[in-house]
Amino acid sequence: MAKNVLSDDSTITIPVRNLISILGAVAISCWAYFGVLERLTSIERDLGAHWEEIEENDNWIDEFEPPAEVKDTITRVRNLEQHIVILETKIETMLRDK
Secondary structure: OOOOOOOOOOOOOOOHHHHHHHHHHHHHHHHHHHHHHHHHHHHHHHHHHHHHHHHHHHHHHHHOOOOHHHHHHHHHHHHHHHHHHHHHHHHHHHHHHO
16 A cells, blocks of 8 residues: 655646636735725724814813803893793783783
């Protein structure tokens, strides 16, 4: 019985067409892998930048304090609304009493 021995001198025969197909598949696989890896890296970088901007906006919203003029205007409008309600009540009372 003959033994199959694998050594430095062993030879393998493969058709050139199959060898080119295998090399092409390996090349395309590597290109696709690195393309996906590059895209993921780009998305992660963009996501990090967006989160930084979101946190800055959130901090700005939490720390927002309207100017004194705006606060004063809001107070004055609320007072005017209360006076309007009082006047409407007085007018309704006057019209009912007639």
